[in-house]
Amino acid sequence: MKAFTVEAPGGWAGAALRDVPVPERRPGCALVEMHAVGLNPADNDQIFGRYPGGPQPPFIPGRDGAGVVLEADEGGRWKIGDEVVVLQSSTTDLAHGTLCEQQWLPAENLAPLPAGWTMADGAAAPLVYLTAYQALTIGGTLRPGNVVLVTGASGGVGVAAVQLGLALGTTVIALSRSAEKRERLLGLGLQHVFAPDDPDLKGAIRKATGRRGVDVVVETVGGPSLGQAVHLLDVGGRVGVVGVRAGIEGSVPIVPLMFKRCSLHGVLLTTESPESAQQAWRTIVELLQAHHAEPIIAKRFPLTETAAAFQQLASDVFGKIVVDVR
Ligand SMILES: NC(=O)c1ccc[n+]([C@@H]2O[C@H](COP(=O)([O-])OP(=O)(O)OC[C@H]3O[C@@H](n4cnc5c(N)ncnc54)[C@H](OP(=O)(O)O)[C@@H]3O)[C@@H](O)[C@H]2O)c1
Numbered sequence: 001m002k003a004f005t006v007e008a009p010g011g012w013a014g015a016a017l018r019d020v021p022v023p024e025r026r027p028g029c030a031l032v033e034m035h036a037v038g039l040n041p042a043d044n045d046q047i048f049g050r051y052p053g054g055p056q057p058p059f060i061p062g063r064d065g066a067g068v069v070l071e072a073d074e075g076g077r078w079k080i081g082d083e084v085v086v087l088q089s090s091t092t093d094l095a096h097g098t099l100c101e102q103q104w105l106p107a108e109n110l111a112p113l114p115a116g117w118t119m120a121d122g123a124a125a126p127l128v129y130l131t132a133y134q135a136l137t138i139g140g141t142l143r144p145g146n147v148v149l150v151t152g153a154s155g156g157v158g159v160a161a162v163q164l165g166l167a168l169g170t171t172v173i174a175l176s177r178s179a180e181k182r183e184r185l186l187g188l189g190l191q192h193v194f195a196p197d198d199p200d201l202k203g204a205i206r207k208a209t210g211r212r213g214v215d216v217v218v219e220t221v222g223g224p225s226l227g228q229a230v231h232l233l234d235v236g237g238r239v240g241v242v243g244v245r246a247g248i249e250g251s252v253p254i255v256p257l258m259f260k261r262c263s264l265h266g267v268l269l270t271t272e273s274p275e276s277a278q279q280a281w282r283t284i285v286e287l288l289q290a291h292h293a294e295p296i297i298a299k300r301f302p303l304t305e306t307a308a309a310f311q312q313l314a315s316d317v318f319g320k321i322v323v324d325v326r
Pocket of ligand 1: 151153157245313
């Protein structure tokens with residue numbers, strides 16, 4: 001079969017589409033014929049050997065995917081012909097990724113392809129929506145009427161957080177560096193979109209919401225964005241710390257954190273049990289379907305152009321990059 005494999009550490013020199021044998025059966029797994037795979041920055045980090053605890057070569061990257069069951073798991077949870085999506089959880093084996101034609105995947109990490117979704121939709125969705133959902137709900141209850149701020153709002157996690165925040169009845173404020181993307185974000189149904197370098201961002205948020213700050217930040221950008229997020233919180237607000245696109249170091253203003261009694265919460269999808277990932281996924285699909293929202297796919301690439309797909313992900317996105325395996 002064809003698989004995008006990483007055979008040497010440290011980047012594109014060791015990564016290529018290759019002919020390899022179908023992996024051996026693993027206990028608790030079903031064999032899935034992959035149809036589409038959604039790319040994530042963490043896949044790129046694994047290829048470059050900078051993902052903490054990531055697999056050592058040789059390995060197949062890819063955490064998201066959708067396909068059809070070719071061989072059932074021994075427990076009979078899935079049967080031949082079932083259309084499934086892959087949910088990342090604590091039992092995801094990072095070395096046995098989805099960027100290939102067939103893969104044995106843990107039965108407990110598979111869920112039915114939601115009704116009306118294409119394989120590309122199914123491949124684009126799980127990781128970013130599960131992450132966004134964790135970031136929205138970690139450390140407290142999210143209530144209708146709460147104000148949610150999403151940084152890096154045009155990215156995979158950002159778009160998912162915007163859609164879920166709206167579906168949960170919150171007031172969503174999105175930040176994006178690009179005027180064109182801010183315009184597109186308005187098309188998702190939210191009312192407030194700003195540039196992160198707006199010199200009076202706090203004033204603009206106050207004017208837009210009538211509130212002194214926001215209740216929850218889904219912080220996908222990292223670097224200086226983390227400190228800014230704390231400044232923008234209202235009393236008792238919290239930040240779900242998700243991403244590091246603008247840097248892995250950030251400083252936090254201690255006085256506002258103390259005086260507003262705010263909290264920071266690290267979000268890490270790989271810590272979710274398979275059961276909690278399944279439960280969150282069911283809620284996510286219900287919310288999206290009830291609000292007629294669907295995954296936003298920026299661009300699709302064939303499997304033969306996987307490297308170009310990663311380059312697109314690193315340079316510019318609005319939503320998700322998907323690789324069509326079939
Ligand atoms: N903790 C977890 O479990 C978990 C799970 C999934 C993802 N992540 C991490 O979360 C982050 C976002 O993931 P993603 O899938 O949404 O990535 P993505 O699709 O590449 O989007 C990231 C967004 O961040 C903004 N951005 C990119 N580079 C930036 C920079 N240098 N400065 C400021 N903003 C920048 C961009 O938004 P604008 O152009 O609109 O400004 C971009 O659309 C990544 O670091 C990823 O590794 C963590």
